[in-house]
Amino acid sequence: MEVSQAVEKLMALQSKMSAYRHALSILYTDGVTVAPKETTANRSHTMGILNEEMYKLSTGEETISLLEFLDGHKEELTKKQARMVYLMLKSNRELQKIPMDIYLEYQKLLVEGDALWHDAKEKSDFSLFAPVLGRIFELTKQMAAFVAPEKDPYDYWLDKYERGLTKASCDRFFGVLKERLVPFIAKIAEKPQVDDSCLHGDFPAWQQEKLAYKLMDFIGIDRGHCALSTTEHPFTTSYGSHLDVxxxxxxxxxxxxxxxxxxxxxxxxxxxxxxxxxxxxxxVLDGGTSMSIHESQSRFYENILGRSEVFTAKVLPMVRECFPGKFDDVTPEQFYKAINKVEPSFIRIDADEVTYSLHVMIRYEIEKKIFAGEVAIDDLPALWNSLMKEYLGLEVPDDKHGVLQDSHWANGNIGYFPSYALGSAYGAQFIGKMRADLDVDKAIEAGDFAAINAWNREHIWQYGSLYEPDELLAMLLPEGFDPNVYVDYLIEKYSKIYDL
Amino acid sequence: MEVSQAVEKLMALQSKMSAYRHALSILYTDGVTVAPKETTANRSHTMGILNEEMYKLSTGEETISLLEFLDGHKEELTKKQARMVYLMLKSNRELQKIPMDIYLEYQKLLVEGDALWHDAKEKSDFSLFAPVLGRIFELTKQMAAFVAPEKDPYDYWLDKYERGLTKASCDRFFGVLKERLVPFIAKIAEKPQVDDSCLHGDFPAWQQEKLAYKLMDFIGIDRGHCALSTTEHPFTTSYGSHLDVxxxxxxxxxxxxxxxxxxxxxxxxxxxxxxxxxxxxxxVLDGGTSMSIHESQSRFYENILGRSEVFTAKVLPMVRECFPGKFDDVTPEQFYKAINKVEPSFIRIDADEVTYSLHVMIRYEIEKKIFAGEVAIDDLPALWNSLMKEYLGLEVPDDKHGVLQDSHWANGNIGYFPSYALGSAYGAQFIGKMRADLDVDKAIEAGDFAAINAWNREHIWQYGSLYEPDELLAMLLPEGFDPNVYVDYLIEKYSKIYDL
Structure with missing residues (x-):
């Protein structure tokens, strides 16, 4: 076989795999948006079959020999082609180690798990979700043991979402946050609370939707390639390629x-x-390279830009327009402070920027304990509630506001949570680089996100998964990643807001 | 190979094909509901690949030899299994005759065609749609010539949607309608017009949606398995099986x-x-057996039941509830007459029950002419407009209200239109049978569709595609199909409304 022919086959193979991914993404999205309630079994049937086809395609003999052949001719490949081969071989070698019945059971389980989680959350009854969650964790552990028997299973999953991440590095990272943020939060609690009453009231969904589209336009999202819908728990998915998100x-x-x-x-x-x-x-290089780099972007727009003084000042007139009369008397300063109110709360995605990391830490501690066999699935609500009390001083009223609050575990995202906090910390260090190249505040002030987005595209987005997250970090932060930059940023910002 | 093993393979094969159908249906639905505007190429890429996989699956050597083997052991199969083998072999033998490049081009064309049609309709500019439509008709003719070279290509497509249907039988059928309905419509035109002003006004989408759900519930649709969304042109699709529609x-x-x-x-x-x-x-037996039997059910609920005096009287209070104040002074009789106003109009799906068939006849005449090479694609708007003038006396203002009004041609539904009129006529004959078994009006009066739906399920629905449409008709109408029953029904109903 000629290398050029093999490369053609490689591209066709990836193209076909993207079609299956597209189908699976849209089926998943349907299930959590508009699908009728009693159609889970039907959808699960289809997704099971498509997953099986994709599994066969990715692990078939023909694929393996193609990849091995190309791997043997690395030096004749472009950088991108070589990276494709590397990634596919890696996931192939991993997949090959997982018995097909386990793999398929796991895929089916996630479909059922999502439906059961929805139901359990609605009824605030963890017992409805516990059996399937138990099985998800069991299979998660089993898969880790099949793929990397030499590794601690939780380390395997941490590394899967973020190359190089281990319990040890997480413990160090959360250590810095705990050491410097916990006392800082205590100081904030002693100061008079900011008034966020303007954010409470009646906000009909159709008006909120109008605002959502304004915000999408404002930050420069191309709505010709990106649509918005509603679900219990917000998420992003691409449909086959970056051309439809x-x-x-x-x-x-x-x-x-x-x-x-x-x-x-x-x-x-x-x-x-x-x-x-x-x-x-x-x-396979299309789309983001790792979960924490992904979170570095999402939380960059959400917090570092989105909750800044200049951004909230630009957004206030949009909010006024979408909710006539309701925000007329709210000043930009009041709005900024309301948006940045620090107050321990039950739901991670509602948490303020400062207490947010503690929610992540709780999830990390629980996952560590489950993997270590130190807690039974049935005891998770109790463990959850006791950690919420310990770190945030809150009494969790019910599972809906506790252990059932989001779909991550139902969707198999285990070992994923640390990336939320890591991403925030990366973003805080990235903005220093961006500010060296352009006047970020001035761009936001002008309502012009083109330069900001172009910077991110040039330094991060365009590469897709061409680089490993640690390679990308080394390119962006030659001085190395330092969580203290993130903590400095938080302390400076919130000291001003709370007059500390 | 054992027959029992082969049957297992047959079921697994159909199961896999249903998964591809599910994926393709949901991709299609996404494209015409919520997909961002510039994602057509991406979706078309995925659908092209999945169609190719499905084509390979349906026509692969392994499939053919399985089907041929089972066909050779027909007598050991159940009636249902034998029918599956027959249908799959039939479509296989048809598919095999179509070169793969033609088949794939056609599938891709339909995706593009739908997008171009949307755009052309929005701009009311037929020229944007003409090239792709021309190619759709060309490929339609070519496929007929490949599959059934001995047949007239238009007869091939008529028969494909309704076994046994030909231009000759259509000419006879439309002949009866034309002979008896055209003079009847002329008589109606001489009488004072009914007042339908109550149906005009401002009806916000969210209130109409509320009414839509009430109507779904009223006629007994199980919303646990059937969801509603919005598109330019209404349609029904099943997702992989009858369990998700x-x-x-x-x-x-x-x-x-x-x-x-x-x-x-x-x-x-x-x-x-x-x-x-x-x-x-x-x-492959799941779902309706033919287009006209399908239309016999849809138009049965829409017109024969839905536009009856007893049905509209039950619906009026729902309408009042959804549009507070607007229908307080409307009597059931006024509402019934308004709903049944006969008036030539531009859009087929808005047409009243009596003039409806003329819209279908126009489409039939045009398709016949295209196949006969008697009209160029570019001249379709002119031909359309002249037939609208001739049959309905209307001057078409623009293509949006004319040749571009619906998506059928863009979706390749050519030879499909006669089934709309045939279905209506079947339904008019079916209700006589139903009335012999149960008091239909009393059931509607009681808001109880269970008996009506059970009758249809027993006599029609449960069979899926187990019987050919003509077999089903013979079971339901042993006396034979007679279009005069339909015309009698229309003349009796509308003579009362227009006092003739």
Whole structure:
């Protein structure tokens, strides 16, 4: 076989895999948006079959020998082609180690798990979700043991979402946050609370939706390639390639900011996905490289830009327009402070920027304990509630506001949570680089996100998955990643707001 | 190979094909509902690949030899299994005759065609759609010539949607309608027009949607398995099996009845699909057997039941509830007459029950001429407009209200139109049978559709595609199909309304 022929086959293979991914993404999205309630089994049937086809395609003999052949001719490949082969071989070698029945059971389980989680959350009854969650964790552990028997299973999953991440490095990272942020939060609690009453009231979904579209336009999301819909828990997904991306939000009837910042958050994910170089479409390099780099973008737009003084000042007139009369007497300063109110709360995605990391830490501690066999699935609500009490001083009223609050575990995203906090910390260090090249505040002030988005595209988005997250970090932060930069940023920002 | 093993393979094959159908249906639905505007190429890429996979699966050597083997052991198969093998071999032998490049070009063309049609309709500019439409007709003719070179290509397509249908039988059928209905419509035109002003006004989409759900519930649609969304042109599709069915409607801001009767119409299709026997799920026998039997159900609910005096009297209070104040002074008789106003109009799906067939006849005449090479694609708007003038006395103002009004041709539904009129005529004969078994009016009066739906399920729905349409007709109408029953029904009903 000629190398050029093999490369053609490689591209066709990836193209076909992107079609299956597209089908699976849209089926998933349907299930969590508009699908009728009793259609889960039908959808699960279809997704099971398509997953099986994709599994066969990715692990078939023909694929393996193609990849091995190309791997043997690395030096004749472009950088991008070589990276495709590397990634596919890697996931192939991993997949090959997982028995097909386990793999298929896991895929089916996630479909059922999502439906059961929805139901359990609605009824605030963890027992409805516990059996399937138990099985998800069991299979998660089993898969880790099949793929990397030499590794601690939780380390395997941490590394899967973020190359190089381990319990040890997480412990160090959260250590810095805990050491410097916990006392800082205590200081804030002693100061008079900011008034966020302007964010409470009646906000009809259709008006919130209008605002959501304004925000998408404001931060420069191309709506010709990105649509918005509503789900219980907001998420971003791409349909086969970066050319079609969907984000979702959830409108709370009595609080205006959760959906606003969900839309900006998912918008950050969406722009990262959509920013891949054109020639990465329908390849495994299309889309973001890792969860924490993804979160560095989503939380960059949501918090570092979105919750800044200059951004909230630009957004206030839009909010006024969408909710006539309601914000007439609110000053930009009041609005800024309301948006940045620090107060321990039950739901992670509603959490303020400062207490947010503690929610992540709780999830990390629980996952560590589950993997270590130190807690039974049935005891998770109790463990959750006791950690919420310990770190945030809150009494969790029910599972809906506790362990059932989001769909991550139902969707198999285990070992994923640390990336939320890591991403925030990366973003805080990235903005220093961006500010060296352009006047960020002035651009926002001018309502012009083109330069900001172009910077991110040039330094991060265009590469898709061409670089590992640690390679990308080394390119962006030659001085190395330092969580103290993030903590400095938080302390400086919130000291001003709370007059500390 | 054992027959029992082969049957297992047959079921697995159909199951897999249903998964591809599911994926393709949901991709299509996405494209005409919520997909961002510039994602057509991406979706077309995925659908092209999945169609190719499905084509390979249906026509692969392994499939053919399996089907041939089972065909050779027919006598050991159940009636249902034998029918599956027959249908799959038939479509296989047809597919095999179509070169793969033609088949794939056609599938891709339909995706592009739909997008171009949307755009052309929006701009009311036929020239934007003409090139792709021309190619769709060309490929339609070519495919007929490949599959059935001995047949007239238009006869091939008529027969494809309704076994046994030919230009000759259509000419006879439309002949009866023309002979008896055209003079009847002329008589109506001489009488004072009924007042339908109550149906005009401002009807916000969200209120119309509320009514749509009430209507779905009223006629007994199981919303646990059937969802509603909105599109330019309403349609029904099933997602992989009868266990997940989707219908769409279109809300006109200033007229209340089009969406109401679209929902009931698509609801009829949906119930037919959903009514397949449980064991037909994930097989080729799942869902309706032919287009005209499908239309016999949709137009049965829409017109024969839906536009009856007893039905409209039950619906009026729902309409009052959804549009507070607007229908307080409207009597049931006024509402019934307004709903049944006979008046030539531009858009087929808005047409009254009496003039409706003339719209179908126009489409039939045009398709006949295109196949006969008697009209160029570019001249279709002119031909359309002249036939509208001739049959309905209307001057078509623009292509949006003329040749571009619906998506059928863009979706490749050529030779399909006669089934709309045939279905109506079948339904008029079916209700006589139903009335012999149960008091239909009393059931509607009691708001109880269970008996009506059970009758349709017993006599029609449960069979899915187990019988050919002519077999089903012979079972239901042993005396034979007679279009005069339909015309009698129309003349009796509308003579009362127009006092003739």
């Amino acid at each position: 969907r984000i979702t939000t959830n409108y709370r009837p009595h609080k205006v900011d959760p959906s606003m910042f969900s839309v900006i958050h998912e918008g950050g994910h969406a722009m990262y996905e959509m920013g891949s170089a054109e020639d990465l479409a329908y390849t | 989707r219908i769409t409607t279109n809300y006109r801001p200033h007229k209340v009845d089009p969406s109401m009767f679209s929902v009931i119409h698509e609801g009829g299709h949906a119930m037919y699909e959903m009514g397949s026997a449980e064991d037909l799920a994930y097989t």
